[in-house]
Amino acid sequence: MEPGTDSILHMIRNRSSIRTFSTEPVPKETVEELRELVSREDRGPFGNVCRFGLLDPTIHPFVDLGSLSSYGVIKNPYGYLVGAVQKADRSLVDFGYLFQRVLLEATKRGLGTCWLGGTFRPEKVASYFPLRAGEMIPAVSPFGIPAEKRSIIDGFLRWGASSKLRKPWGELFYHASGNPLQEGEVPLLQDALEAVRLAPSAMNRQPWRVAIEGNRAHFYLDTRGEKKSPVRYAELDLGIALYHFEAVCREQGNEGRWGFDPPHLTFAPPEWEYITTWL
Numbered sequence: 001m002e003p004g005t006d007s008i009l010h011m012i013r014n015r016s017s018i019r020t021f022s023t024e025p026v027p028k029e030t031v032e033e034l035r036e037l038v039s040r041e042d043r044g045p046f047g048n049v050c051r052f053g054l055l056d057p058t059i060h061p062f063v064d065l066g067s068l069s070s071y072g073v074i075k076n077p078y079g080y081l082v083g084a085v086q087k088a089d090r091s092l093v094d095f096g097y098l099f100q101r102v103l104l105e106a107t108k109r110g111l112g113t114c115w116l117g118g119t120f121r122p123e124k125v126a127s128y129f130p131l132r133a134g135e136m137i138p139a140v141s142p143f144g145i146p147a148e149k150r151s152i153i154d155g156f157l158r159w160g161a162s163s164k165l166r167k168p169w170g171e172l173f174y175h176a177s178g179n180p181l182q183e184g185e186v187p188l189l190q191d192a193l194e195a196v197r198l199a200p201s202a203m204n205r206q207p208w209r210v211a212i213e214g215n216r217a218h219f220y221l222d223t224r225g226e227k228k229s230p231v232r233y234a235e236l237d238l239g240i241a242l243y244h245f246e247a248v249c250r251e252q253g254n255e256g257r258w259g260f261d262p263p264h265l266t267f268a269p270p271e272w273e274y275i276t277t278w279l
């Protein structure tokens with residue numbers, strides 16, 4: 001059955017990173033809805049609290065939005081969605097999970113967004129969104145009405161990251177035996193896994209791997225090719241994927257929870273880092 005246009009899967013399928021915005025303002029009601037959404041502090045699957053904020057020109061007329069992103073990557077943002085988390089074990093996974101929930105709410109309202117983990121200026125953002133002791137800003141996202149045409153830099157970045165491409169099912173998902181899992185083989189999790197596959201990731205690296213064992217889904221990070229950086233983007237990527245997976249499961253009435261239950265997979269290379277299991 002095809003999901004409706006307001007389903008989470010539809011949103012996930014139709015989302016792409018938007019870096020060029022129209023100069024048209026975002027309707028006031030939409031901004032207010034977003035402000036309401038980001039005003040709650042929340043915990044991710046690993047129990048870390050994240051805070052989010054909204055920088056928009058009506059409330060922050062003094063914000064120089066152009067100065068928040070670097071290299072002229074972002075054109076005409078209406079505002080920015082920002083957030084912070086304590087530096088703690090797996091707190092980046094929680095940030096990825098919760099921030100993606102916010103960004104999909106923006107997508108649902110017709111807005112464009114783009115995760116920025118590298119091409120933004122954390123110290124500038126912190127001057128408008130003051131940090132508490134021990135916190136960091138792992139990523140931000142511009143938001144606004146998407147422009148009809150992408151800018152040249154935007155097009156170039158998309159091409160550089162092969163943004164539309166995703167790895168095939170058999171490279172991301174496996175049976176516990178080690179056999180690659182093909183589309184349609186696990187009907188119950190078909191859409192939830194497709195939502196993982198379509199998730200955005202830093203440089204479109206797609207580091208998530210999932211092994212299916214009965215009705216359990218074990219999530220791993222493939223750390224091969226991971227570069228050292230102050231923020232571990234792969235953990236953000238994994239949090240995003242966890243949110244996509246869970247949101248589609250819940251929408252389809254497929255209840256479960258995240259837990260720690262690492263399986264013994266004889267086929268998994270040592271570079272696969274176990275993160276969590278959907279039980």
Ligand SMILES: Cc1cc2nc3c(=O)[nH]c(=O)nc-3n(C[C@H](O)[C@H](O)[C@H](O)COP(=O)(O)O)c2cc1C
Pocket residue numbers: 015016017018019073114115116117118119120139157161162163164199200201202203204233236237240
């Ligand atoms: C954690 C994370 C960090 C990212 N950082 C940047 C960034 O600094 N600059 C940028 O232009 N895009 C950034 N992106 C966007 C990715 O390049 C993009 O999601 C990926 O190429 C897939 O394209 P899509 O989002 O259009 O599906 C980031 C994405 C994620 C998930």
